Amino acid sequence: MSKRSYSAEEKYEILKELDENYSTYDLESKYNVHHSTILDWKHKYDRHGLEGLKESSTWKKYSKELKLAAIRDCLSGKYSIREVARLYEISDASVLRGWIKKYNSHRDLKDTSKGRTSSMTKGRKTTWDERVQIVLDCLGNGKDYQEAANTYNVSYQQVYQWVKKYEDGGDEALKDKRGHNKEEAKLTPEEKIKLEMKKLERDNERLRAENLFFKKVRGDRKEAKLSQIRFEDKYVAIQELYQNEGLSVSLLCEIAGIARSAYYKWLNRTPSSRELLNEEIIKEMKILHEKVDGIFGYRQMTLHMNRKFEEELNHKRIYRLMKVAGLRSVIRVKKKQYKRSTPQHVAENILDREFTAEKPNEKWVTDVTEFKYGQSKKAYLSAIRDLYDGSIVSYVLGHSNNNQLVFKTLDQATVLLDGEHPLIHSDRGFQYTSKGFKRKIDAAKMTQSMSRVGRCIDNGPMESFWGTLKCEKYYLHQYKTFEELSLAIGEYIHFYNYDRYQKRLNGLSPMEYRAKAA
Structure with missing residues (x-):
């Protein structure tokens, strides 16, 4: 259909032909104007004469009550949209369709405003302090932009x-920095350094x-493309990183490849029935997880949730919600698949x-040995032992x-050396066969030795110390946090070096024996 506009006189001439036994469909073909549009013109002409055919230059106002009444009549099925629009003198059927869309989306219908006022478009110059004050007042009033504009006579x-x-940058972001950027060639050395620092x-x-965003949205799926990640997961990640890490929403939206307005639309949404159910499921899962001491995985959890909510919940949904809630079974934890690495350097x-x-x-x-603390969390202890007295040199x-x-x-350990160049022996772990470790050994002029493959006894003294440490300290206590474990290990190593007497050292502690040698 034609999108050209017709003057009131042209519309009138077309309507005259309608009275001359032409049908609306005949006129549609002749003038390329939809037949329903011609009927609208006729209705307006019958009610208001030639004035009704003129395009309105003012913003027509409708009350909330009128909108609701029109919507109810339309949804009742008794009238068509165009009939309701004519009945309530709504300017166009598309306006009514917009109201219905809002109504079905459970959004509030408001009285139609007058349109743009001078406060919408007419601004004025302000100082930095004024802008800060205006923003704080606006935020304090629930982001009532119009009220703030009227109060402070700004747009x-x-x-x-x-x-x-x-919201993105605090007080500093409100400063007017226009015209303050110098050309890089005119900057002083100090200003150039500051500029480089800002860039870095x-x-x-x-x-x-x-790093934080992709770690949060991808989880264990390191190969997942950004396009494969659900928008819901992106929005949740942005919200958490903004709240917990203080990262910019604009920056996170840019990384996520979504519009900032889309994020705020999601943030201010009315939760759907599915989202509300998910919240209830997570709440019940947390209660059950604590009740059974965390032994349930997603399969058992699915069975219990199906019985609790009396419906068939998909196991994938339960798995995803457990992941969102940070719930994980403490038994039969899935082992990571490690790739066998090729040694970069091997010593005899x-x-x-x-x-x-x-x-x-x-x-x-x-x-290096492994410890566990909390709920299956892991810590790793690296140590060096001197074979002269058995003391722990560093850890x-x-x-x-x-x-x-x-x-x-x-x-x-090497910091403590005073001109000595010890031989250092280890197994063939990837750290010890790396080029970086070899460079450090060479820099300290030390000799490197390695156990044979599958011969743990070649490093017997170190394995013996791990057994002693775990039997005399680690296995006797429960450690809930990394800090508790670290403190316990530090205390034991000090005890081992200074207060644990050994028969092979003539009844002395390692450090006493070492001091005697000096």
């Missing part, structure tokens, strides 16, 4: 933009945001089970069994 758009900037800070913040077994030394810092052995407890754990342990 609606100004208030809206200031609030948005304040922005880049680091973005990297941190990307130079120690060859000669576990005695003539002097301190002549022979060291090292290894580091960490959350991950990685290169840095071992490197840090070695760094702590």
